[in-house]
Every structure is written in C-alpha cells, then in structure tokens.
Amino acid sequence: MVKIAIIGGGIEGLVTAYHLSKQKNLSLTLFEKEKDLGGLLSCFKPLKDSDYLEKYYHHWFRTDTDLLTFLKKEKLDRGLEWLESSTAIYQNGKMSPFMTPLDLLKYPHLNLIQKLRLGLVTLYLQKNKNWKSFENQTAHHWLKKTCGQKAYQTVWEPLLKGKFNDFYQKVSMAWMWSRIYFRGHSKAPGETKERLAYYKGGTQKLIDHLEKKLLNRGVQIKKNTPVKKTEKRKKGFLITDHKNKQGKFDRVICALPTPVFLKLTSDLPLTYRKKMEKTKYLGATCLVLVSKKSISPYYWTNISDPAFPFLALIEHTNLIPKKRYQNHHLIYLGNYLPSDHAYFSLTAKELFNRFFYHLQKINPNLTKKDIKKYFLFKNKYAQHLVEKNFSQNIPDYQTPISGLYLANFTQIFPEDRGTSAAIREAEKLTNLVLNEI
Numbered sequence: 001m002v003k004i005a006i007i008g009g010g011i012e013g014l015v016t017a018y019h020l021s022k023q024k025n026l027s028l029t030l031f032e033k034e035k036d037l038g039g040l041l042s043c044f045k046p047l048k049d050s051d052y053l054e055k056y057y058h059h060w061f062r063t064d065t066d067l068l069t070f071l072k073k074e075k076l077d078r079g080l081e082w083l084e085s086s087t088a089i090y091q092n093g094k095m096s097p098f099m100t101p102l103d104l105l106k107y108p109h110l111n112l113i114q115k116l117r118l119g120l121v122t123l124y125l126q127k128n129k130n131w132k133s134f135e136n137q138t139a140h141h142w143l144k145k146t147c148g149q150k151a152y153q154t155v156w157e158p159l160l161k162g163k164f165n166d167f168y169q170k171v172s173m174a175w176m177w178s179r180i181y182f183r184g185h186s187k188a189p190g191e192t193k194e195r196l197a198y199y200k201g202g203t204q205k206l207i208d209h210l211e212k213k214l215l216n217r218g219v220q221i222k223k224n225t226p227v228k229k230t231e232k233r234k235k236g237f238l239i240t241d242h243k244n245k246q247g248k249f250d251r252v253i254c255a256l257p258t259p260v261f262l263k264l265t266s267d268l269p270l271t272y273r274k275k276m277e278k279t280k281y282l283g284a285t286c287l288v289l290v291s292k293k294s295i296s297p298y299y300w301t302n303i304s305d306p307a308f309p310f311l312a313l314i315e316h317t318n319l320i321p322k323k324r325y326q327n328h329h330l331i332y333l334g335n336y337l338p339s340d341h342a343y344f345s346l347t348a349k350e351l352f353n354r355f356f357y358h359l360q361k362i363n364p365n366l367t368k369k370d371i372k373k374y375f376l377f378k379n380k381y382a383q384h385l386v387e388k389n390f391s392q393n394i395p396d397y398q399t400p401i402s403g404l405y406l407a408n409f410t411q412i413f414p415e416d417r418g419t420s421a422a423i424r425e426a427e428k429l430t431n432l433v434l435n436e437i
C-alpha cells in the first residue's frame with residue numbers, strides 16, 4: 001500500500017482524493033483545517049431549515065465544461081438549474097443595468113463615441129482567441145489605450161480595483177482577456193440572455209457527495225485538523241498536525257495556497273522558496289445579509305463609487321427564488337483586500353455598522369430592522385495576483401522534493417481560477433501522481 005496524505009479539503013483537494021481513491025493500492029488521508037470541507041466553496045445555513053448557501057457567492061457559466069462533465073459523470077447534473085442573470089453598475093448614486101448592447105447605449109456616464117469604442121473593444125476581446133498577445137501588457141495600460149481614459153476610468157478601473165485592490169495596475173491583460181472571452185462564450189446557441197448555473201439546494205450537495213464517496217472508499221478524512229509541518233524523511237514524509245500528532249506517508253499532496261504550503265514545508269531549496277514567495281494573494285471578505293427587503297433589483301451590482309466600503313453587492317435571491325430561504329432576501333457584500341487590511345480584524349457587527357449607511361443610499365427604504373441576521377466570512381487567500389508574463393512563473397505540480405506535490409489555483413492560466421478549472425487540474429495532478437507511483 002502506498003500511503004498518500006492530501007492536505008487541504010477545498011474542491012481541488014477533494015476531487016484529487018476522489019480520483020485517487022479509485023485505486024485499490026493506495027491508502028489516503030485527507031487533512032482539512034476547518035470543521036467543514038469545501039474551502040472557498042464551503043456552505044452554511046443562513047436560516048434554520050433553509051437551503052444551504054455558499055459562504056462566498058458562487059455560480060457557473062456554460063464555459064465551465066470540466067465541472068459540467070464531472071457533474072454529469074457523477075449523475076449530479078439533474079441538480080443544476082440555469083437561471084437568468086442580471087448585472088448593473090452603481091455609480092454617482094445611480095444604478096445602471098449593464099448586460100446588453102442596449103444597456104451600453106443607454107448607459108448615462110459615457111458619451112456615444114466612448115460607448116461605441118468600449119463596445120468594439122469588448123467585441124474584439126470576445127472574438128480574439130490569441131491570449132498570448134496580451135501576456136506582456138497590463139490591463140490598466142491596454143484598456144486605457146484602446147478604450148480611452150474616460151471609459152477605462154468609468155468601467156474597467158472599478159472592476160480591476162474591485163478584484164485586485166491596490167494591485168490593480170499590475171494585472172495582466174491576459175487575465176482580463178480570459179474574463180471577457182469566456183463570458184462572451186457563455187450563452188447557449190439561440191440564447192439571448194445570459195443564464196448562470198446554480199446547484200439546487202446549494203453546492204454543499206457536491207461537497208457532501210464527494211465526502212460520502214471518499215468515506216465509502218476508505219479515505220480517512222480528518223476535519224478540524226490543520227497540518228503544522230511536513231518534513232522529508234529518508235523514506236517518505238512525516239506530517240505533524242496542530243496537536244503534534246504525527247503520521248508517516250509515502251507521498252504528500254498539498255492542495256493549499258502557496259504561502260500556506262511554504263509555511264508548513266521544510267527542506268525546500270532556497271531558490272524555489274524565493275521564487276514562490278513572489279506570488280501575491282488577496283484575501284476576501286463577504287458579509288452576508290438575511291434581509292426582509294431587497295436592496296438591488298439586480299443579481300450582480302458592481303459598486304463604482306470610491307466612497308463605498310464594499311465593491312460588489314450580490315443579491316443571491318435575484319438569481320435563486322427567495323422561497324428557498326423562507327422568503328428572505330440574501331445579499332452578499334464583497335471585497336477583495338490585502339490580508340493585512342483592517343476589515344480582517346473587524347467583527348460582523350462592526351463591518352455591518354460601517355456598511356449599513358451605504359446600503360441606505362442604494363435603497364433608502366431599508367432600515368436596520370429589515371436585516372434579520374448577518375454573517376461574516378473571511379479568507380486571506382482568495383485570489384492571486386496575475387501579473388504580466390504570468391505563464392512563465394506557474395509552479396509545477398511536482399515540487400523540487402520528489403513525492404511532494406503542490407496544487408492550487410495559481411496553476412490555472414490564462415483562465416481565471418474557479419471550480420471548473422480546479423476539477424480539471426485535479427484530474428491532471430492525479431494522472432501525474434499515479435504515473436510516478
């Protein structure tokens with residue numbers, strides 16, 4: 001029996017464990033720091049007896065083909081529903097829909113020439129497959145040059161800031177290309193409006209399915225068990241958890257963010273460590289409101305107002321029927337932030353009090369009494385910074401230590417990180433590990 005440890009029970013660790021667990025000659029142990037599996041995809045119940053809800057807003061596109069194929073193979077695809085989405089920009093106290101060419105024409109913050117230029121550039125990016133030509137340019141520079149200063153500052157800059165905060169000027173145009181290209185291809189033939197997929201009952205069903213399969217196949221799942229140290233021994237590896245319990249393994253797969261992997265792994269060559277330390281991450285905070293009143297008429301609202309303390313308002317119940325949550329409206333207030341940002345040390349109540357005044361600007365009829373509950377979720381490794389020429393720095397699955405593997409979303413490129421790509425990477429990693437056994 002070959003003993004393999006998988007550290008990290010996010011979707012990538014879970015799906016890797018799932019594939020490996022089909023092999024009879026492997027003994028698998030999965031370590032997860034939290035009490036729940038799923039990592040960034042994990043869920044909670046916002047109301048007693050309601051459906052599960054993702055801690056961080058999640059939906060899928062038609063271009064998420066690896067996920068769709070996986071769900072089909074697992075006979076889980078019947079749970080998928082395709083729902084009409086809606087997007088808007090909140091700017092200068094005004095909410096403007098921003099989905100269709102007509103929305104763009106009616107958009108009040110740009111003149112006709114600026115709108116036409118913006119529309120043509122977007123169309124060009126949707127039709128152009130050659131992402132490599134964007135690799136050595138920043139989105140900041142390229143979009144400003146092609147769309148013009150005003151359209152860039154009005155539309156693109158708030159989006160880049162929303163995702164990358166202070167690093168927004170460093171983001172590769174290849175990353176932006178992938179967002180626009182894949183989104184442009186996410187409609188089924190004949191579909192005029194964009195539809196997004198959601199798993200009926202919450203993504204918890206996928207996590208539960210994977211957990212059940214793993215347990216049935218004899219995988220040991222250790223939740224609430226952060227790994228503290230991974231050390232190379234003459235033969236195999238020694239893993240130490242937070243309670244100083246130790247275990248020996250022949251192979252170790254770290255399905256972890258790079259900084260966490262570097263922290264718990266000793267014996268890595270200095271040049272490799274130094275290179276890997278350059279990867280920058282942003283964290284995410286999501287304040288989830290359970291409200292008696294709706295706040296925005298749209299599913300997704302980008303906030304383009306520097307005075308606002310959050311950058312995206314996602315009204316989940318404008319995509320999913322609110323009857324599944326006892327007729328409450330569920331609203332995410334999201335931010336991507338550097339991990340030392342003050343919000344990471346604030347409580348849900350403190351953040352709610354900071355945010356509430358701004359919510360009233362969007363919906364003046366909202367009172368604090370309308371908000372029945374709120375929840376705060378924080379993760380310091382939610383998105384990596386995709387800089388220029390990123391493809392030259394993608395780490396291999398195989399680390400310089402034989403038998404030690406790294407798998408995380410910094411290996412996904414040029415596509416943006418996401419559930420579907422994690423499922424695809426997990427399959428590739430499994431094949432590599434099996435080939436080396």
Ligand SMILES: Cc1cc2nc3c(=O)[nH]c(=O)nc-3n(C[C@H](O)[C@H](O)[C@H](O)COP(=O)(O)OP(=O)(O)OC[C@H]3O[C@@H](n4cnc5c(N)ncnc54)[C@H](O)[C@@H]3O)c2cc1C
Nearest residue numbers: 008010011012032033039040056058059226227382418419
């Ligand atoms: C706000 C937000 C919205 C998103 N929306 C979408 C979306 O709409 N659609 C989509 O497809 N994708 C979306 N994503 C991206 C998607 O969630 C991720 O790409 C995916 O979940 C990453 O999975 P992972 O397994 O690579 O990483 P993670 O989920 O980060 O998994 C890493 C796991 O390792 C565990 N861990 C950490 N340290 C230790 C330790 N020392 N010992 C043991 N375990 C440890 C963590 O607890 C975690 O479970 C979103 C992400 C965010 C942040």
